[in-house]
Amino acid sequence: PQAPSTRNDIRDCSADPPYLPPTATNTTARLAALRGTMRTHGAHAYIVPSTDAHMSEYISARDARLGWLTGFTGSAGTAVVTQDKAVLWTDSRYWTQAERELDCNWELQKTTSIESIGMWILKAVPVGGNVGLDPFLFSIDTWNSYSRALHGSGRTLLPLETNLVDQAWGDQRPLPSSSEIYSLPAEFTGSSWQEKVAGIRQRMEQHVRRPTAVLLSGLEETAWLFNLRGDDIPYNPVFYSYTLLTNTTISLFVEGSRLSAAARESLRSGCPGPLCVELQEYEQVSAHLRRYAQGNVTVWLGTEYTTYGLYGIIPQDKLLEESYSPVMMAKAVKNTHEQELLRAAHVRDAVAVIQYLLWLEKTVPQGQLDEFSGAQHIDALRWSVLQPQACPAQQRAVRDPQHLPSSLLPSRAQEHSRGPSFQSISASG
Template sequence: MAEILSALRSLMASHSPPLHALIVPSEDYHQSEYVSDRDKRREFVSGFTGSAGLALITKDEARLWTDGRYFLQAMQQLSDQWQLMRIGEDPSVDSWISDNLPREAAIGVDPWCVSVDTAQRWERAFAKNQQKLIQTSSNLVDEVWKNQPPAETNPVIVHPLEFAGRSVAEKLKDMREKLAIERARGIIITALDEVAWLYNIRGSDVSYCPVVHAFAIVTLNSAFLYVDKRKVSSKVSSSIQENGIEVREYGAVSSDVALLASNQLDKDTGLSSGRNDVCETGTCEAEENNNDLIWVDPASCCYALFSKLDAKKMLLQQSPLALAKALKNPVELDGLRNAHIRDGAAVVQYLVWLDKQMQEIYGASGYFLEGKGASKKRS
């Protein structure tokens, strides 16, 4: 752990400008709470394995902020070089930095790993002491992580209509109608669950989460999926493209957001899903040149992509997919019920196993199962 902190401090000193502190969030490029092994940067530098937390490394200190779920775990896992900061009891990271670091201090963070909301909140706090939030040109943790796990290449799979309940075409039509209502010509979608829901795709890039690392951009005329193409089979690619979606490399999202900002993205691709076909209800009455905003969800969009846009032409608002995804259609409701039945069966199987273990080891049973044994114990 000492070697990791020493290496990071060396990079902080050689950075331009030199950094007084480095913030290492838990989140990945999509602001996910649960991340792949490759993205567990905060865990790597601190040794703390909880799902939520934030590390701060200064020239002579290392502090970790986490919430009440993890106080005991953090105390057990942090080395003597780290100090635990209890959220809700100790000062927040931005307050601590503002009060303890010198005026005009430079605080570095990877802009891909912090949301717009969070970055702007920090900037406001730092400005009180003329401190600045610096976007590092690379992730400094990645530079010192010698055995960093490789990026996941698990295959993208199509989520069948029989389980999704609504087609991609229907969802894109609704999306474009919302864009027109808000006078927006495009939206950047970064949350993994929203990309998966909109395009009816699934993956296994994050343990226990059926998502694939991907971004999406939807305009009034086009739709794009940014994903490692090694994950996309020819069959899946054909299925995606049938819905008017162009598959592009994961890393291309940065340059394409810049094209979107200058209104060149649709012109650059030449691909169109047919705006007239998706605005049948008349909602999309505004001419395209009157729709000049780019919709960004400040809670889920990373600061790196936000920084490529014109602040005067942004709609900073919750993604429309958050509510659309929450309103389950009849097919999804049936799926929920069936899933709960299977989950319930799994819990019962576990309790049966546990009861048998109690009986074999301690000669006691009936603690976890309804029946004569349980009745006797309660009586």
Template sequence: MEDPLDALRPLMATHSLDALIVPSEDSHQSEYVSARDKRRAFVSGFTGSAGLALITMDDARLWTDGRYFLQATKELSDRWKLMRIGEDPSVENWIADNLPSDAAIGVDPWCVSVEAAQRWEHAFSKKKQSLIQLSTNLVDEVWKTRPPLEIHPVVVQPLEFAGRSVAEKLKDLREKLAQENAYAIVIATLDEVAWLYNVRGNDVAYCPVIHAFAIVTDDSAFFYVDKRKVSAEVHQYLTKNGIEVREYGVVESEVALLASGELRYSSSRKDSQVEAPKDGEIGLTRNNENEAKENKSSFIWVDPGTCCFAIYSKLPSERVLLQQSPLALAKAVKNPVELEGLRKAHIRDGAAVVQYLVWLDNKMQDIYGASGYFLEPEGTNKRKRSETMKITEVSASDKLEGFRAKQEHFKGLSFPTISSVGPNAAIIHYSPNLKSCSELDADSIYLFDSGAQYQDGTTDITRTVHFGNPSAHEKACYTAVLKGHIALDSARFPTGTTGHALDILARVPLWKDGLDYRHGTGHGIGSYLNVHEGPQLISFRPHARNVALQPSMTITDEPGYYEDGNFGIRLENVLIVKEADTKFNFGDKGYLSFEHITWAPYQKKLMDPTLLTPEEIQWVNNYHSTCREVLLPYMDEHEIAWLKRATEPISS
């Protein structure tokens, strides 16, 4: 097959381009995209979820962050140069410094956010370089095996799981618009559209979302989606909630009409004064001119981080309010029904994880005579592999999915399972491949990071185990990660604190030994939505300062340590932010703390109790005690015996 670089460069010359930027994102700036939108992976060979490719006539570079340095090194051919974000110059700075003045840099404006495009334009302008908005995506023109468009149905998320009606959410949204002197908002983020309209889909693997846009005005609501995905029942549901369904492809032209005040409901509404438009036409009222004049002092709200540049370019810049979507925070602060659903989903998920660990422990004993969660006497874990049996990273991952699939409300996985042994565990976002995956080894650490989509909640958990006799170094590293994990879980902090301030708590135990990790410590998690959800996060990165943690937000607690070529360790629970009961209330700020809702034992074998404080030991014992309490009803007799043994108290 022809290398995409060789196919793209003649096309670039035809368009008079000096360089082509190929982002990872789709038209909705999604982290995870459908197979047909994986353009950056196609051109570069790098399959991680985050990255940006730059192609010039004689160079090709791939930017990605610390989670993917090892993976990118393995996947990129020698025609590509890896650029490490945080260590190497940014893409805009590299272009400004290495391409000639008046250079033309092309990009598909549907695949880049307003924020990124404006940043690039500013950097390029310093040398009179220009960002060119291409009318077609050049990668699509050379991608002969691009996966076809698939049609998946839109489904309604019932109120018993959503917790709040569409009417309530629209009312809150319109109040936010009024507060900001905006009369409309363009919503491009897939999970925000799904959350606002209480619908779900299957257009992106692992994410229950639909490829759709939404426009909401002070008196209208539109849903731009491939109408083939909308059944009569769902259409009726949307109409009943005041939402008009329109074709996905007309959103670009209708955004332009929105700016002129001409975008209105079709005349199917009782108060309309015009004839109903034919299919594909845009319904307008006779009072558009007056309404447009009235709205000239108002703004159209656009989120610069999630709206694509193509949509923004259809709007007069002086009429646009560039500000984070109000739905981001509204979605992040879970309502009581969503919180209860998340708690229940995590209990069932914990049961599946424990059943998997019991199965894995038994299999490793059969194959190697090695036990996972129980430390055997020195010398009993001699390698005696059975040649008739083996467990691979992929077969283990499949087995875990099988246990989850038996749980109530299971809809699928929430991301590709990271099932990794030894050196593979040091690749932070490793994804095992059936053809090249490793076999589980009694002498190596095994890390699995996995989660599921249940209709009442999304889960994400990481545990690290060893089936032989871990070294003192491995135990010390695991214990340092555990100490950081406990420190964050146990934190109490004043209202207004951001995740940037809390990130250090999980790192201090590692820093004491000169260790660290290259990823953030926590991300939000959806309610049967995306496993990575903002705007809140716990991270060392500056944008973690932007949003303070609030009660009823969800956040993960996942410090780690990765030793290239040797092993990786990560521990992860999901937390709910809650109000803290403190003895004092300095400054009348109010204080917050965390409630952990993930339930699966930690491996006592990998702990060095002498490195734990009495308070940390008590935390582990209390956590394990609650694990027994909440998970025993889901276990059979054999699993109960295992769980009781795995959660026996530890002492120093």
């Protein structure tokens, strides 16, 4: 059936029958599965964010719970599901995209404020009802905002150890990454991980509260501290991990089998002693933190990256809360070697950008250029600059506004780059 509106690329739920574009996802079975798990766990509503357990800007396919449940693939949004309603909140960047991807099971709310979500919940959930959510997917501030929105209403936030979307997703959920976690060569870091650990411990010693440990939840924190890199999330050289760094011990929570031989050897180099890294399974962080918090300790954490699930394990009188951990603050200050590498990287990239602007001046007047082909071409230019000895296909890609063949992508690990930091967003004018 055709939509009665002038556009046929967005849904029309008022039509008879409702019109859905081919980009929309049928979510009927997914919602039914989720609602079944909600009944089992006594949740009258369930909140689904777009985040992962580390508050990452980008997430892996395994953590794309909001996308699987709704069909909406935008990078920011929140869904709330009850037994008879399903609503997505997202900001103005994604309103049109949502109308293309949602089916008519979903209502779209064009705002992202927690106050708006809370008001909707108060109308949809009866007094005495439970609002379920996974505490390991909400930052401390976000959790507190929901708590304030429901305070005194007779509705209760219900933290659930089991993620209900994961249960509904079942064995169709993507598997965790199994790619190698590797050491970043010293020529790129300017400091060994042992020097970085010593620097963080010095900050702990100098703090007025004299914390006994630092908890690291942000993926880039652990990657930076140990000079390790991974490929668990597109465009981000990180791997799923936590770290608990105390004044005498180091615990790294990661799937140890994924560590390269060189990475494992590097982490063992300080054993035995206070620079010995103890490897523990990723899933053991909560249990380990709970045991540690029973002692006479003070745990320093950054609230921007720590979830309420971990935060709630530590007694309030044993917490040292700041917006960012000392590792994140140290990471922000580049050493002399890193500064030199940054300058060199910008010079190399400037060459590619200048070539691209010249190419645009020649190509745009022909009237056949679009944003996608422009993005493809600047990618090819950048790879050419980074790898002067480009193969013939890459050299042709630089001359021609056609995309670099996908068969060449896996072998693009050049001396100065492992890939783009985000998908190209191309425009000119």
